[in-house]
Amino acid sequence: MTDAFTPSDDFSAQFDSLLAWRRDVRRFRTHPLEPGLLDDLIDRACLAPSVGNAQPWRFVSVEDADLRAVVAESFAKENAAAADAYEDDQARLYGELKLAGLKEAPVHLAVFSEAETERGGGLGRQTMPETLIYSTICAIHTLWLAARSRGVGVGWVSILDPGDVSKALKVPESWQFVGYLCLGYPIENHDDPELVRHGWQERIDRSDVFFRR
Amino acid sequence: MTDAFTPSDDFSAQFDSLLAWRRDVRRFRTHPLEPGLLDDLIDRACLAPSVGNAQPWRFVSVEDADLRAVVAESFAKENAAAADAYEDDQARLYGELKLAGLKEAPVHLAVFSEAETERGGGLGRQTMPETLIYSTICAIHTLWLAARSRGVGVGWVSILDPGDVSKALKVPESWQFVGYLCLGYPIENHDDPELVRHGWQERIDRSDVFFRR
Numbered sequence: 001m002t003d004a005f006t007p008s009d010d011f012s013a014q015f016d017s018l019l020a021w022r023r024d025v026r027r028f029r030t031h032p033l034e035p036g037l038l039d040d041l042i043d044r045a046c047l048a049p050s051v052g053n054a055q056p057w058r059f060v061s062v063e064d065a066d067l068r069a070v071v072a073e074s075f076a077k078e079n080a081a082a083a084d085a086y087e088d089d090q091a092r093l094y095g096e097l098k099l100a101g102l103k104e105a106p107v108h109l110a111v112f113s114e115a116e117t118e119r120g121g122g123l124g125r126q127t128m129p130e131t132l133i134y135s136t137i138c139a140i141h142t143l144w145l146a147a148r149s150r151g152v153g154v155g156w157v158s159i160l161d162p163g164d165v166s167k168a169l170k171v172p173e174s175w176q177f178v179g180y181l182c183l184g185y186p187i188e189n190h191d192d193p194e195l196v197r198h199g200w201q202e203r204i205d206r207s208d209v210f211f212r213r
Numbered sequence: 214m215t216d217a218f219t220p221s222d223d224f225s226a227q228f229d230s231l232l233a234w235r236r237d238v239r240r241f242r243t244h245p246l247e248p249g250l251l252d253d254l255i256d257r258a259c260l261a262p263s264v265g266n267a268q269p270w271r272f273v274s275v276e277d278a279d280l281r282a283v284v285a286e287s288f289a290k291e292n293a294a295a296a297d298a299y300e301d302d303q304a305r306l307y308g309e310l311k312l313a314g315l316k317e318a319p320v321h322l323a324v325f326s327e328a329e330t331e332r333g334g335g336l337g338r339q340t341m342p343e344t345l346i347y348s349t350i351c352a353i354h355t356l357w358l359a360a361r362s363r364g365v366g367v368g369w370v371s372i373l374d375p376g377d378v379s380k381a382l383k384v385p386e387s388w389q390f391v392g393y394l395c396l397g398y399p400i401e402n403h404d405d406p407e408l409v410r411h412g413w414q415e416r417i418d419r420s421d422v423f424f425r426r
Contacts, residue, residue: 004402005234005361007227012362014220015228019260019355021218042423046416047232049357051371053406053414061425082339090334099337120414121303124312124371126295130346131371134392137350142232144262145358148218149225158264158337158344169426179347189217193266201266201333203259210255212274213382 018149020191025153028104028184033152038107038183044146050135052120057139060169062108067168071110071180072102074164075157082159097198100157105182110165111140112175136178143181153186231361233404238366241317241397246365251320251396257359263348265333270352273382275321280381284323284393285315287377288370295372310411313370318395323378324353325388349391356394366399 042059050056062068079099086094102108113136125131144154162177195201255272263269275281292312299307315321326349338344357367375390408414 005230005404007231007362008221008223010221011224011227011231012359014224015231015359015362016257017218018220018224018228019257019359022260022262024262039419039423042419044229044232046419046422047235048354049235049237049369053408053416055417055422057422059423061423063425067426078340082336085335085339094336097336119417120408122298123295123307123310123408123413126298126372127291127374128371131392133343134346134350137347138354141261141351141354146225146228146232149220149228156262158341159339161340179344191218195266195333195336200336203266204268204332206252206255206259209259209268209270210252210272210274212276213280 018145021189022145022148023153023190023193025155025186026098026101026194027187028101028106028153028182029187030104030106031185032106033183037150037152041143041146045139045143048135048139048142050120050138051125051131052123054117054120054132054135056114056117056132057136058112058114058175060110060112060171062110062169068102068108070168071108071160071165074160075100075102078159078161093198093200097194097200099159101155101182101184102157105155105184107183109181109183110169111136111178111181112171113178114174115176116174133176133178140179140181147183151185152183155182157182231358234402235358235361236366236403236406238368238399239311239314239407240400241314241319241366241395242400243317243319244398245319246396250363250365254356254359258352258356261348261352261355263333263351264338264344265336267330267333267345267348269327269330269345270349271325271327271388273323273325273384275323275382281315281321283381284321284373284378287373288313288315291372291374306411306413310407310413312372314368314395314397315370318368318397320396322394322396323382323390324349324392324394325384326391327387328389329387346389346391353392353394360396364398365396368395370395
Protein backbone atom coordinates (compact mmCIF):
# COMPACT_ATOMS: atom_id res chain seq x y z
CA MET A 1 0.00 0.00 0.00
CA THR A 2 1.34 3.41 -0.98
CA ASP A 3 -0.58 6.67 -0.81
CA ALA A 4 -4.29 6.25 -1.42
CA PHE A 5 -6.19 7.71 -4.33
CA THR A 6 -6.59 11.44 -3.63
CA PRO A 7 -8.54 13.07 -6.44
CA SER A 8 -9.43 16.75 -6.60
CA ASP A 9 -12.73 17.86 -5.06
CA ASP A 10 -14.53 17.96 -8.37
CA PHE A 11 -13.14 14.69 -9.74
CA SER A 12 -16.29 12.70 -9.12
CA ALA A 13 -18.40 15.25 -11.01
CA GLN A 14 -15.90 15.25 -13.88
CA PHE A 15 -15.97 11.46 -13.93
CA ASP A 16 -19.77 11.54 -14.18
CA SER A 17 -19.36 13.90 -17.13
CA LEU A 18 -16.94 11.43 -18.73
CA LEU A 19 -19.58 8.70 -18.41
CA ALA A 20 -22.21 10.94 -19.98
CA TRP A 21 -20.00 11.96 -22.91
CA ARG A 22 -18.43 8.53 -23.50
CA ARG A 23 -20.88 7.41 -26.22
CA ASP A 24 -20.43 4.94 -29.03
CA VAL A 25 -18.75 6.92 -31.83
CA ARG A 26 -19.34 6.08 -35.49
CA ARG A 27 -18.17 9.37 -37.08
CA PHE A 28 -14.41 9.71 -36.94
CA ARG A 29 -11.81 12.08 -38.31
CA THR A 30 -9.33 10.08 -40.32
CA HIS A 31 -6.10 11.44 -38.86
CA PRO A 32 -4.05 9.06 -36.72
CA LEU A 33 -3.87 8.90 -32.94
CA GLU A 34 -0.99 10.69 -31.27
CA PRO A 35 2.17 8.53 -31.25
CA GLY A 36 2.26 6.18 -28.27
CA LEU A 37 -1.37 6.77 -27.35
CA LEU A 38 -2.60 3.33 -28.37
CA ASP A 39 0.08 1.64 -26.23
CA ASP A 40 -0.97 3.89 -23.38
CA LEU A 41 -4.62 2.92 -23.77
CA ILE A 42 -3.72 -0.78 -23.79
CA ASP A 43 -1.80 -0.24 -20.55
CA ARG A 44 -4.90 1.34 -18.98
CA ALA A 45 -7.09 -1.53 -20.21
CA CYS A 46 -4.75 -3.93 -18.43
CA LEU A 47 -5.75 -2.29 -15.12
CA ALA A 48 -9.24 -3.76 -15.50
CA PRO A 49 -10.47 -6.31 -12.96
CA SER A 50 -10.04 -9.94 -13.97
CA VAL A 51 -11.14 -13.16 -12.34
CA GLY A 52 -8.23 -14.70 -10.45
CA ASN A 53 -6.11 -11.94 -12.03
CA ALA A 54 -6.14 -14.12 -15.17
CA GLN A 55 -5.82 -11.09 -17.50
CA PRO A 56 -7.38 -13.01 -20.42
CA TRP A 57 -7.74 -9.98 -22.72
CA ARG A 58 -5.93 -10.07 -26.07
CA PHE A 59 -5.87 -7.04 -28.39
CA VAL A 60 -5.03 -7.15 -32.08
CA SER A 61 -4.46 -3.87 -33.88
CA VAL A 62 -5.71 -4.54 -37.40
CA GLU A 63 -3.52 -2.44 -39.70
CA ASP A 64 -3.32 -4.36 -42.97
CA ALA A 65 -5.71 -3.02 -45.61
CA ASP A 66 -6.69 -6.50 -46.82
CA LEU A 67 -7.56 -7.60 -43.30
CA ARG A 68 -9.62 -4.47 -42.76
CA ALA A 69 -11.44 -5.22 -46.01
CA VAL A 70 -12.39 -8.68 -44.73
CA VAL A 71 -13.88 -7.11 -41.60
CA ALA A 72 -15.73 -4.45 -43.59
CA GLU A 73 -17.17 -7.17 -45.83
CA SER A 74 -18.32 -9.18 -42.82
CA PHE A 75 -20.02 -6.09 -41.43
CA ALA A 76 -21.69 -5.30 -44.77
CA LYS A 77 -22.95 -8.87 -45.13
CA GLU A 78 -24.25 -9.22 -41.57
CA ASN A 79 -25.73 -5.74 -41.52
CA ALA A 80 -27.68 -6.48 -44.69
CA ALA A 81 -28.94 -9.72 -43.14
CA ALA A 82 -29.89 -7.88 -39.95
CA ALA A 83 -31.75 -5.20 -41.92
CA ASP A 84 -33.91 -7.90 -43.52
CA ALA A 85 -35.34 -8.73 -40.09
CA TYR A 86 -37.13 -5.39 -39.84
CA GLU A 87 -40.28 -4.16 -41.55
CA ASP A 88 -41.94 -0.88 -42.45
CA ASP A 89 -40.92 2.13 -40.33
CA GLN A 90 -38.38 0.12 -38.34
CA ALA A 91 -36.74 -1.11 -41.55
CA ARG A 92 -36.54 2.44 -42.91
CA LEU A 93 -35.07 3.75 -39.65
CA TYR A 94 -32.56 0.89 -39.43
CA GLY A 95 -31.36 1.70 -42.93
CA GLU A 96 -30.77 5.33 -41.96
CA LEU A 97 -28.63 4.53 -38.91
CA LYS A 98 -24.86 4.70 -39.17
CA LEU A 99 -23.78 1.68 -37.17
CA ALA A 100 -20.02 1.64 -37.67
CA GLY A 101 -17.12 3.90 -38.60
CA LEU A 102 -14.92 1.19 -40.09
CA LYS A 103 -13.93 3.19 -43.18
CA GLU A 104 -12.85 6.35 -41.37
CA ALA A 105 -11.44 5.19 -38.03
CA PRO A 106 -7.63 5.28 -37.99
CA VAL A 107 -7.38 2.45 -35.45
CA HIS A 108 -9.13 -0.92 -35.58
CA LEU A 109 -8.80 -3.13 -32.54
CA ALA A 110 -10.07 -6.71 -32.48
CA VAL A 111 -10.52 -7.99 -28.95
CA PHE A 112 -10.36 -11.63 -27.92
CA SER A 113 -10.54 -13.55 -24.65
CA GLU A 114 -8.11 -16.42 -24.01
CA ALA A 115 -10.38 -19.25 -22.89
CA GLU A 116 -7.62 -21.67 -21.93
CA THR A 117 -5.28 -19.46 -19.96
CA GLU A 118 -3.57 -21.06 -16.98
CA ARG A 119 -3.06 -17.66 -15.42
CA GLY A 120 -5.17 -17.16 -12.33
CA GLY A 121 -5.06 -20.89 -11.61
CA GLY A 122 -8.80 -21.18 -12.19
CA LEU A 123 -9.50 -19.07 -9.11
CA GLY A 124 -13.01 -17.60 -9.04
CA ARG A 125 -14.24 -19.32 -12.18
CA GLN A 126 -15.10 -22.86 -11.23
CA THR A 127 -18.83 -22.21 -10.98
CA MET A 128 -18.84 -19.39 -13.54
CA PRO A 129 -16.21 -19.96 -16.27
CA GLU A 130 -17.84 -17.15 -18.24
CA THR A 131 -16.15 -14.70 -15.85
CA LEU A 132 -13.04 -14.94 -18.04
CA ILE A 133 -14.91 -13.25 -20.88
CA TYR A 134 -16.50 -10.84 -18.40
CA SER A 135 -12.96 -9.76 -17.45
CA THR A 136 -12.18 -9.02 -21.07
CA ILE A 137 -15.35 -6.91 -21.32
CA CYS A 138 -14.18 -4.89 -18.31
CA ALA A 139 -10.88 -4.29 -20.15
CA ILE A 140 -12.76 -3.03 -23.22
CA HIS A 141 -14.80 -0.65 -21.12
CA THR A 142 -11.70 0.57 -19.30
CA LEU A 143 -10.02 1.28 -22.63
CA TRP A 144 -13.15 3.05 -23.83
CA LEU A 145 -13.26 5.42 -20.85
CA ALA A 146 -9.50 5.99 -20.88
CA ALA A 147 -9.71 6.86 -24.58
CA ARG A 148 -12.52 9.35 -23.99
CA SER A 149 -10.57 10.93 -21.13
CA ARG A 150 -7.92 11.71 -23.79
CA GLY A 151 -10.40 12.98 -26.39
CA VAL A 152 -10.49 9.76 -28.41
CA GLY A 153 -13.81 8.19 -29.40
CA VAL A 154 -14.53 4.46 -29.50
CA GLY A 155 -17.22 2.58 -31.39
CA TRP A 156 -17.98 -1.10 -30.71
CA VAL A 157 -18.91 -3.06 -33.82
CA SER A 158 -20.86 -6.22 -32.98
CA ILE A 159 -22.51 -6.77 -36.37
CA LEU A 160 -19.85 -9.21 -37.54
CA ASP A 161 -19.42 -12.94 -37.94
CA PRO A 162 -16.96 -13.85 -35.15
CA GLY A 163 -15.66 -16.74 -37.25
CA ASP A 164 -14.82 -14.44 -40.18
CA VAL A 165 -12.74 -12.15 -37.96
CA SER A 166 -10.93 -14.93 -36.09
CA LYS A 167 -10.11 -16.74 -39.32
CA ALA A 168 -8.81 -13.63 -41.09
CA LEU A 169 -6.60 -12.64 -38.17
CA LYS A 170 -5.28 -16.21 -37.71
CA VAL A 171 -5.53 -16.07 -33.93
CA PRO A 172 -5.16 -19.21 -31.77
CA GLU A 173 -8.28 -21.37 -31.56
CA SER A 174 -8.53 -20.79 -27.82
CA TRP A 175 -9.07 -17.05 -28.38
CA GLN A 176 -12.77 -16.19 -28.33
CA PHE A 177 -13.75 -13.17 -30.39
CA VAL A 178 -15.42 -10.64 -28.12
CA GLY A 179 -15.64 -7.34 -29.97
CA TYR A 180 -14.24 -5.11 -32.68
CA LEU A 181 -13.44 -1.52 -31.76
CA CYS A 182 -12.96 1.52 -33.96
CA LEU A 183 -10.88 4.32 -32.40
CA GLY A 184 -10.25 7.86 -33.56
CA TYR A 185 -10.95 11.51 -32.89
CA PRO A 186 -14.70 12.08 -33.15
CA ILE A 187 -16.27 14.53 -35.60
CA GLU A 188 -19.16 15.22 -33.20
CA ASN A 189 -19.56 14.98 -29.44
CA HIS A 190 -22.78 13.96 -27.75
CA ASP A 191 -24.03 13.19 -24.29
CA ASP A 192 -27.00 11.17 -25.51
CA PRO A 193 -26.92 7.85 -27.39
CA GLU A 194 -27.25 7.98 -31.18
CA LEU A 195 -30.11 5.45 -30.91
CA VAL A 196 -32.03 7.81 -28.61
CA ARG A 197 -31.40 10.78 -30.89
CA HIS A 198 -32.69 8.91 -33.91
CA GLY A 199 -35.76 7.52 -32.16
CA TRP A 200 -34.73 3.86 -32.08
CA GLN A 201 -34.71 3.21 -28.31
CA GLU A 202 -35.33 5.59 -25.42
CA ARG A 203 -33.47 5.50 -22.15
CA ILE A 204 -35.32 3.82 -19.30
CA ASP A 205 -35.62 4.85 -15.65
CA ARG A 206 -33.80 3.60 -12.60
CA SER A 207 -37.09 2.16 -11.35
CA ASP A 208 -37.11 -0.18 -14.36
CA VAL A 209 -33.79 -1.75 -13.43
CA PHE A 210 -33.33 -1.42 -9.65
CA PHE A 211 -35.12 -3.53 -7.08
CA ARG A 212 -34.82 -4.25 -3.37
CA ARG A 213 -35.40 -7.58 -1.66
CA MET B 214 -25.42 18.05 -28.70
CA THR B 215 -24.80 20.44 -25.83
CA ASP B 216 -21.37 21.56 -24.62
CA ALA B 217 -18.72 18.89 -25.03
CA PHE B 218 -16.88 17.21 -22.20
CA THR B 219 -14.34 19.71 -20.87
CA PRO B 220 -12.36 18.15 -18.03
CA SER B 221 -9.60 19.90 -16.11
CA ASP B 222 -6.04 19.56 -17.42
CA ASP B 223 -5.13 16.85 -14.95
CA PHE B 224 -8.34 14.84 -15.30
CA SER B 225 -6.81 12.14 -17.43
CA ALA B 226 -4.01 11.57 -14.90
CA GLN B 227 -6.56 11.44 -12.07
CA PHE B 228 -8.64 8.99 -14.05
CA ASP B 229 -5.57 6.76 -14.49
CA SER B 230 -5.12 6.93 -10.73
CA LEU B 231 -8.75 5.86 -10.27
CA LEU B 232 -8.10 2.83 -12.47
CA ALA B 233 -5.01 1.93 -10.45
CA TRP B 234 -6.76 2.27 -7.08
CA ARG B 235 -10.05 0.67 -8.12
CA ARG B 236 -9.20 -2.87 -6.93
CA ASP B 237 -11.46 -5.68 -5.82
CA VAL B 238 -12.22 -4.96 -2.15
CA ARG B 239 -12.90 -7.76 0.34
CA ARG B 240 -12.27 -5.87 3.61
CA PHE B 241 -15.09 -3.46 4.37
CA ARG B 242 -16.09 -1.20 7.22
CA THR B 243 -19.60 -2.15 8.28
CA HIS B 244 -21.17 1.30 8.38
CA PRO B 245 -23.76 2.07 5.71
CA LEU B 246 -23.31 4.07 2.55
CA GLU B 247 -24.32 7.72 2.62
CA PRO B 248 -28.07 8.13 2.04
CA GLY B 249 -28.92 8.28 -1.66
CA LEU B 250 -25.49 7.11 -2.76
CA LEU B 251 -26.63 3.69 -3.97
CA ASP B 252 -29.36 5.26 -6.14
CA ASP B 253 -26.73 7.62 -7.50
CA LEU B 254 -24.40 4.72 -8.36
CA ILE B 255 -27.21 2.88 -10.15
CA ASP B 256 -27.87 6.02 -12.19
CA ARG B 257 -24.19 6.10 -13.21
CA ALA B 258 -24.26 2.40 -14.11
CA CYS B 259 -27.18 3.14 -16.43
CA LEU B 260 -24.83 5.38 -18.48
CA ALA B 261 -22.92 2.27 -19.59
CA PRO B 262 -22.89 1.32 -23.26
CA SER B 263 -25.47 -1.29 -24.27
CA VAL B 264 -26.10 -3.08 -27.53
CA GLY B 265 -28.96 -1.41 -29.39
CA ASN B 266 -29.41 0.69 -26.23
CA ALA B 267 -31.19 -2.37 -24.79
CA GLN B 268 -30.17 -1.51 -21.20
CA PRO B 269 -30.52 -5.15 -20.07
CA TRP B 270 -28.95 -4.66 -16.62
CA ARG B 271 -31.06 -5.46 -13.57
CA PHE B 272 -29.84 -4.73 -10.04
CA VAL B 273 -31.25 -6.28 -6.89
CA SER B 274 -30.19 -4.84 -3.55
CA VAL B 275 -30.21 -7.84 -1.23
CA GLU B 276 -31.21 -6.49 2.19
CA ASP B 277 -33.05 -9.34 3.91
CA ALA B 278 -30.85 -11.24 6.37
CA ASP B 279 -32.23 -14.65 5.37
CA LEU B 280 -31.51 -13.95 1.69
CA ARG B 281 -27.99 -12.86 2.54
CA ALA B 282 -27.53 -16.07 4.48
CA VAL B 283 -28.47 -18.12 1.42
CA VAL B 284 -25.83 -16.30 -0.61
CA ALA B 285 -23.20 -16.71 2.11
CA GLU B 286 -23.99 -20.43 2.25
CA SER B 287 -23.65 -20.77 -1.50
CA PHE B 288 -20.27 -19.03 -1.32
CA ALA B 289 -19.08 -21.24 1.55
CA LYS B 290 -20.15 -24.40 -0.27
CA GLU B 291 -18.65 -23.46 -3.64
CA ASN B 292 -15.48 -22.06 -2.10
CA ALA B 293 -14.90 -25.31 -0.23
CA ALA B 294 -15.42 -27.25 -3.46
CA ALA B 295 -13.03 -24.92 -5.29
CA ALA B 296 -10.40 -25.32 -2.58
CA ASP B 297 -10.47 -29.09 -3.09
CA ALA B 298 -9.17 -28.60 -6.62
CA TYR B 299 -5.78 -27.35 -5.38
CA GLU B 300 -2.87 -29.25 -3.89
CA ASP B 301 0.17 -28.57 -1.72
CA ASP B 302 1.41 -24.97 -1.69
CA GLN B 303 -1.40 -23.76 -3.92
CA ALA B 304 -4.00 -25.32 -1.62
CA ARG B 305 -2.42 -23.67 1.42
CA LEU B 306 -2.27 -20.29 -0.31
CA TYR B 307 -5.86 -20.57 -1.55
CA GLY B 308 -7.00 -21.24 2.00
CA GLU B 309 -5.28 -18.09 3.21
CA LEU B 310 -6.89 -15.79 0.66
CA LYS B 311 -9.88 -13.69 1.65
CA LEU B 312 -12.10 -13.95 -1.41
CA ALA B 313 -15.25 -12.14 -0.32
CA GLY B 314 -16.47 -9.55 2.16
CA LEU B 315 -20.04 -10.82 2.36
CA LYS B 316 -20.28 -10.62 6.16
CA GLU B 317 -19.05 -7.06 6.53
CA ALA B 318 -20.21 -5.23 3.41
CA PRO B 319 -23.23 -3.01 4.12
CA VAL B 320 -24.56 -3.32 0.55
CA HIS B 321 -25.08 -6.52 -1.44
CA LEU B 322 -26.03 -6.11 -5.07
CA ALA B 323 -27.01 -9.07 -7.24
CA VAL B 324 -26.72 -8.25 -10.94
CA PHE B 325 -28.71 -9.94 -13.68
CA SER B 326 -29.05 -9.51 -17.43
CA GLU B 327 -32.50 -9.62 -19.05
CA ALA B 328 -32.07 -12.11 -21.90
CA GLU B 329 -35.48 -11.57 -23.44
CA THR B 330 -35.77 -7.82 -23.49
CA GLU B 331 -37.49 -6.30 -26.50
CA ARG B 332 -35.71 -3.03 -25.91
CA GLY B 333 -33.17 -2.25 -28.59
CA GLY B 334 -35.23 -4.18 -31.11
CA GLY B 335 -32.48 -6.76 -31.48
CA LEU B 336 -30.16 -4.18 -33.04
CA GLY B 337 -26.50 -5.19 -32.96
CA ARG B 338 -27.04 -8.64 -31.50
CA GLN B 339 -28.17 -10.85 -34.32
CA THR B 340 -24.74 -12.41 -34.86
CA MET B 341 -23.62 -12.00 -31.24
CA PRO B 342 -26.54 -12.32 -28.81
CA GLU B 343 -24.02 -12.50 -25.98
CA THR B 344 -23.56 -8.73 -26.35
CA LEU B 345 -26.61 -8.30 -24.09
CA ILE B 346 -24.66 -9.78 -21.19
CA TYR B 347 -21.57 -7.83 -22.25
CA SER B 348 -23.65 -4.66 -21.83
CA THR B 349 -24.51 -5.67 -18.29
CA ILE B 350 -20.82 -6.25 -17.54
CA CYS B 351 -20.09 -2.71 -18.75
CA ALA B 352 -22.74 -1.46 -16.32
CA ILE B 353 -21.08 -3.33 -13.45
CA HIS B 354 -17.71 -1.86 -14.29
CA THR B 355 -19.20 1.62 -14.59
CA LEU B 356 -20.76 1.25 -11.16
CA TRP B 357 -17.45 -0.02 -9.79
CA LEU B 358 -15.49 2.99 -11.01
CA ALA B 359 -18.20 5.47 -10.01
CA ALA B 360 -18.21 3.92 -6.53
CA ARG B 361 -14.44 4.23 -6.21
CA SER B 362 -14.61 7.86 -7.38
CA ARG B 363 -16.77 8.45 -4.29
CA GLY B 364 -14.54 6.48 -1.91
CA VAL B 365 -16.65 3.30 -1.97
CA GLY B 366 -15.05 -0.09 -2.57
CA VAL B 367 -16.59 -2.90 -4.61
CA GLY B 368 -15.83 -6.62 -4.51
CA TRP B 369 -17.16 -9.01 -7.18
CA VAL B 370 -18.07 -12.44 -5.83
CA SER B 371 -18.12 -15.10 -8.55
CA ILE B 372 -17.73 -18.16 -6.32
CA LEU B 373 -21.46 -18.84 -6.17
CA ASP B 374 -23.97 -21.18 -7.72
CA PRO B 375 -25.96 -18.89 -10.06
CA GLY B 376 -29.00 -21.10 -9.63
CA ASP B 377 -28.93 -20.73 -5.84
CA VAL B 378 -28.92 -16.94 -6.08
CA SER B 379 -31.59 -16.68 -8.77
CA LYS B 380 -33.87 -19.07 -6.90
CA ALA B 381 -33.49 -17.32 -3.55
CA LEU B 382 -34.18 -13.90 -5.04
CA LYS B 383 -37.17 -15.19 -7.07
CA VAL B 384 -36.20 -13.23 -10.19
CA PRO B 385 -37.86 -13.85 -13.57
CA GLU B 386 -36.53 -16.88 -15.45
CA SER B 387 -35.32 -14.66 -18.28
CA TRP B 388 -32.89 -12.90 -15.93
CA GLN B 389 -29.41 -14.40 -16.20
CA PHE B 390 -27.29 -14.13 -13.07
CA VAL B 391 -24.11 -12.25 -13.92
CA GLY B 392 -22.42 -11.27 -10.67
CA TYR B 393 -22.79 -10.51 -6.98
CA LEU B 394 -21.25 -7.28 -5.71
CA CYS B 395 -20.32 -6.25 -2.18
CA LEU B 396 -20.14 -2.49 -1.61
CA GLY B 397 -18.86 -0.49 1.34
CA TYR B 398 -16.12 1.79 2.57
CA PRO B 399 -12.81 -0.10 2.43
CA ILE B 400 -10.62 -0.73 5.47
CA GLU B 401 -7.48 -0.65 3.31
CA ASN B 402 -6.60 0.98 0.00
CA HIS B 403 -4.28 -0.60 -2.52
CA ASP B 404 -3.06 0.05 -6.02
CA ASP B 405 -2.03 -3.56 -6.63
CA PRO B 406 -4.30 -6.61 -6.81
CA GLU B 407 -4.65 -8.73 -3.67
CA LEU B 408 -3.72 -11.79 -5.76
CA VAL B 409 -0.43 -10.15 -6.76
CA ARG B 410 0.34 -9.13 -3.17
CA HIS B 411 -0.25 -12.65 -1.92
CA GLY B 412 1.77 -14.33 -4.64
CA TRP B 413 -1.10 -16.02 -6.47
CA GLN B 414 -0.80 -14.42 -9.93
CA GLU B 415 1.57 -11.72 -11.17
CA ARG B 416 0.61 -9.00 -13.60
CA ILE B 417 1.68 -9.59 -17.18
CA ASP B 418 3.17 -7.18 -19.72
CA ARG B 419 1.56 -5.34 -22.57
CA SER B 420 3.63 -7.44 -24.97
CA ASP B 421 1.77 -10.53 -23.72
CA VAL B 422 -1.62 -9.16 -24.72
CA PHE B 423 -1.13 -6.69 -27.57
CA PHE B 424 -0.38 -7.67 -31.16
CA ARG B 425 -0.36 -6.00 -34.57
CA ARG B 426 -1.45 -7.54 -37.85
